[in-house]
Amino acid sequence: MLKHRLLTPGPTEVPQQARLALARQIVHHRTAEFRKLLAEVLEGLKYVFQTQNDVLLLTSSGTGAMEAAVVNLVPRGGKAIVLESGKFSERWRLICESFGIEVVRLEVPWGHAFEADDVARLLQEHPDAVAVYTTLSESSTGVGHDIGAIGRVVAPTPALLVVDAISGAGAMPCRTDAWGVDVLVVGSQKALMGPPGLAFLAVSPAAWKQIESIQRPAFYFDLLAYRKALQQPDTPYTPAIPLVVALAETLRAIRAEGIERVWARSGMLARATRAGIEALGMKLVASRPADSLTAAYFPEGVDGKALLRRLESRFGVKLAGGQGPLAGKIFRIAHFGAVDELDILSALAAVELVLAEMGQSVKLGAAVAAASRVIAEAAPTAAGIGRCV
Amino acid sequence: MLKHRLLTPGPTEVPQQARLALARQIVHHRTAEFRKLLAEVLEGLKYVFQTQNDVLLLTSSGTGAMEAAVVNLVPRGGKAIVLESGKFSERWRLICESFGIEVVRLEVPWGHAFEADDVARLLQEHPDAVAVYTTLSESSTGVGHDIGAIGRVVAPTPALLVVDAISGAGAMPCRTDAWGVDVLVVGSQKALMGPPGLAFLAVSPAAWKQIESIQRPAFYFDLLAYRKALQQPDTPYTPAIPLVVALAETLRAIRAEGIERVWARSGMLARATRAGIEALGMKLVASRPADSLTAAYFPEGVDGKALLRRLESRFGVKLAGGQGPLAGKIFRIAHFGAVDELDILSALAAVELVLAEMGQSVKLGAAVAAASRVIAEAAPTAAGIGRCV
Numbered sequence: 032m033l034k035h036r037l038l039t040p041g042p043t044e045v046p047q048q049a050r051l052a053l054a055r056q057i058v059h060h061r062t063a064e065f066r067k068l069l070a071e072v073l074e075g076l077k078y079v080f081q082t083q084n085d086v087l088l089l090t091s092s093g094t095g096a097m098e099a100a101v102v103n104l105v106p107r108g109g110k111a112i113v114l115e116s117g118k119f120s121e122r123w124r125l126i127c128e129s130f131g132i133e134v135v136r137l138e139v140p141w142g143h144a145f146e147a148d149d150v151a152r153l154l155q156e157h158p159d160a161v162a163v164y165t166t167l168s169e170s171s172t173g174v175g176h177d178i179g180a181i182g183r184v185v186a187p188t189p190a191l192l193v194v195d196a197i198s199g200a201g202a203m204p205c206r207t208d209a210w211g212v213d214v215l216v217v218g219s220q221k222a223l224m225g226p227p228g229l230a231f232l233a234v235s236p237a238a239w240k241q242i243e244s245i246q247r248p249a250f251y252f253d254l255l256a257y258r259k260a261l262q263q264p265d266t267p268y269t270p271a272i273p274l275v276v277a278l279a280e281t282l283r284a285i286r287a288e289g290i291e292r293v294w295a296r297s298g299m300l301a302r303a304t305r306a307g308i309e310a311l312g313m314k315l316v317a318s319r320p321a322d323s324l325t326a327a328y329f330p331e332g333v334d335g336k337a338l339l340r341r342l343e344s345r346f347g348v349k350l351a352g353g354q355g356p357l358a359g360k361i362f363r364i365a366h367f368g369a370v371d372e373l374d375i376l377s378a379l380a381a382v383e384l385v386l387a388e389m390g391q392s393v394k395l396g397a398a399v400a401a402a403s404r405v406i407a408e409a410a411p412t413a414a415g416i417g418r419c420v
Numbered sequence: 421m422l423k424h425r426l427l428t429p430g431p432t433e434v435p436q437q438a439r440l441a442l443a444r445q446i447v448h449h450r451t452a453e454f455r456k457l458l459a460e461v462l463e464g465l466k467y468v469f470q471t472q473n474d475v476l477l478l479t480s481s482g483t484g485a486m487e488a489a490v491v492n493l494v495p496r497g498g499k500a501i502v503l504e505s506g507k508f509s510e511r512w513r514l515i516c517e518s519f520g521i522e523v524v525r526l527e528v529p530w531g532h533a534f535e536a537d538d539v540a541r542l543l544q545e546h547p548d549a550v551a552v553y554t555t556l557s558e559s560s561t562g563v564g565h566d567i568g569a570i571g572r573v574v575a576p577t578p579a580l581l582v583v584d585a586i587s588g589a590g591a592m593p594c595r596t597d598a599w600g601v602d603v604l605v606v607g608s609q610k611a612l613m614g615p616p617g618l619a620f621l622a623v624s625p626a627a628w629k630q631i632e633s634i635q636r637p638a639f640y641f642d643l644l645a646y647r648k649a650l651q652q653p654d655t656p657y658t659p660a661i662p663l664v665v666a667l668a669e670t671l672r673a674i675r676a677e678g679i680e681r682v683w684a685r686s687g688m689l690a691r692a693t694r695a696g697i698e699a700l701g702m703k704l705v706a707s708r709p710a711d712s713l714t715a716a717y718f719p720e721g722v723d724g725k726a727l728l729r730r731l732e733s734r735f736g737v738k739l740a741g742g743q744g745p746l747a748g749k750i751f752r753i754a755h756f757g758a759v760d761e762l763d764i765l766s767a768l769a770a771v772e773l774v775l776a777e778m779g780q781s782v783k784l785g786a787a788v789a790a791a792s793r794v795i796a797e798a799a800p801t802a803a804g805i806g807r808c809v
Contacts (some may be wrong), residue, residue, distance in 0.1 A: 035445065042446045042661060053662060056424065057615060059738055088456060089641035091480050093656035095640040102637075106806050129639040151688045216425025226446060228479050229615050246493075248637035250518040251484045269609060271617025271660055272431060273442060325491035349448055 038322035038363040039351040042220040049277040075282030082207035085233045087257040090271045093218030095195040096230035099252035105161045106245045107131040109245035113162045118171035118354045123164040147180035162191040167199030168321035175321030182210040202297040202323035202367035214240040222367035224281040298322040299409040300366035307379040307402035326363045345383040429713035429754040464671030471596035476621045476646040479660045482586040485619035488641040494550045496520040497636045499554045507560035511551035514595040528793040533708035534567035547727030551580040556588030557710035559571035571600040589707040591686040591712035591756035611756035612801040613670040683716045687711040688798040689755035696768040696791035715752045735770040
């Protein structure tokens, strides 16, 4: 009867409303009923992504949509700039390489963020680059990038800006149009609170122009087929119908709260989490932390894998470990979607208790107190000026 | 309060057990709990497909798995034989062409079936063909192919046999290994009774050898990544977790009934459906009908689209119309998965009533009677020798 508390940066807890929607009998996808629902979902996604661009819905993991953002934009032998500083930005490079695309790689160590100046310099050196690939929130390190600043240096060049916002969109400011993002890639199972299995692309007019102009090694991921289907709206192939139905529920909740408030809430939880972690003397991984998730190094001398296992077996608290060079060294905790203040405080309390049980010297309550102070500062006053001011 | 009766050849009705499983809270996919479930699902799929080959699970529509079966086997400039006689076998050709593969097309009119002799002749003419692409059950026409016979002529050649069994597997005999099928492609939303969003490939050792030997324009659909993940078992990218959980439920039901009995039951429903349709004087589309679905021409002088609309608005009975050259001319009805005798009989009764309401001369009860006779003949006797003998 262990209570499960899923705090990984995707998949994330799916709210009850959405899970009950999953249990409804299947509606056929070539019907007015489903098209109306799909239209609502696409509008909801535009709102969350802050875009007027076309939004396309794919039945695939986020990686499928990343592939679509590569093969539809850069032809074989073309050049792409990849800003690489973690597992998921590395994936941009691996996808490009799989399709014979020349990659110009800008690398900073995992945990560091890119500066717009470095991107500007690279664009000057490579005026023939078709696109710049980067991430809003790098889930492997917890780094959040200043996409607005990067957008300003990409805008005057012919290059297109492609952003993996899989774990970022819906958790932290993501102003697709204002920032000049040509292709935004998002997944269903992060801040959008849906189950995994759907991925989304927001495609700018400039990106469509490029897509129309090239030959692509794509069929399932040929975005022109998805654009054509938007007229209904529809999808070119049978979509994961229940996942669309569930997403309609979570998008309604996001719209009802208001995206700026949702961003503010995730940001507050992120600050609270960081304060709690630092109160325990642990070091953050990210030089520029994202509001979607926090990554922190295990304390010196602690068996991190044992810590994560114990958090799960003792309290049902599921955090994520590290990937690649950070495997075994860090843990990651999400604060987006359905995660709320008490989820964060109880996870911090669990970390304190398990560290103590593992023989570490811990001041019990220190992390919870530090995080609570951040929450209290952001809390509504008696004057009722709102939750997230 | 209209009752919905989904009888389209995919998506199909999802049984309550599976829908309630969809509503469970998300389990993280990198856990022992999920791996155990995935292992069970893969074993269940092997049983349904009657194979010892590796079975891979993809998060995509069936079309995604078709693409995987093309790009992983035939290199750009390579040659493929495509047996084309409907919307879905045409898709094999379109995918091949998208990836610069030379297609040798064997065509018969929609509604007709291929003979093994024709395939043998083509293989002799094209000894350099890497693979033969065909369908077990062509969903656009209701044709079922004799894959066993086709397998016998492909086996002595170097060509690999690739079969789209998306609507066939789980509905009609599908003996992957006995028939020498090198790559079988199946979708979750047909006879397997799951929601759409998952697709499966069963890959033979000979197919793996070919896959290992070529360069492929693939990342998300690179099957080597899926094979590597089987060691856990796992998936290379976040899968549509609830769909896997639901599929475990439906596969348990199939195993409990026994696959031969499931095939016999679909076959019986197919015979009953055909008898009912013919009793109304309607003509079947397929020269060699599949056991998974039935396609029939609308009666002369009947506005078919109006008939389908009225079936839906009057009785909630959702049948599928025609595609491509058969659009507006035919309807299609599934008899796999959760569809049972009374679903078929009531759909036939609805067709009778709506035809009468549309002013056609119909002998009410004729289709139901003819179908009932088939069902009665197949029914268990008092001696209780079983349902599907």
